[in-house]
Amino acid sequence: xxxxxxxxxxxxxxxMRGGPGEVEQTxxxxxxxxxxxxxxxxxxxxxxxCGIGYHVHEGESELFYIIKGQVSYNDNGTEVTLGx
Numbered sequence: 057x058x059x060x061x062x063x064x065x066x067x068x069x070x071x072m073r074g075g076p077g078e079v080e081q082t083x084x085x086x087x088x089x090x091x092x093x094x095x096x097x098x099x100x101x102x103x104x105x106c107g108i109g110y111h112v113h114e115g116e117s118e119l120f121y122i123i124k125g126q127v128s129y130n131d132n133g134t135e136v137t138l139g140x
Contacts, residue, residue, distance in 0.1 A: 059084050064098070077106030102127070 064084040072079040080101040087095055095116070102108070110130060120129070126139040 057085075057089070072108045073111045074109030075107035077103065079106060079108060 061084075064082050065086075067081050067083075069079045069081055071077075072081075081098060082100075083096060083098040085097040090097065100108075104125075107128075120127075120138070122138055122140050124140050126137055129136050129138050
């Protein structure tokens with residue numbers, strides 16, 4: 057599959073999962089293209105002070121690749137700081 061940037065879907069999500077501020081989301085592989093193996097593959101941009109609210113994943117995983125900056129992450133009840 058080849059996907060050009062102009063074919064991706066950009067959106068701004070306010071209070072994503074109850075978190076503060078806005079999250080910029082660019083979705084480049086869509087749910088129906090992942091054969092029920094994943095829900096989202098894309099890029100999220102969180103500006104300082106913004107975040108994604110606490111949530112649990114049952115029967116699935118969540119991966120992050122941090123390109124720039126630092127983030128506070130709740131790893132099963134343990135707060136850790138991650139960076140690029």
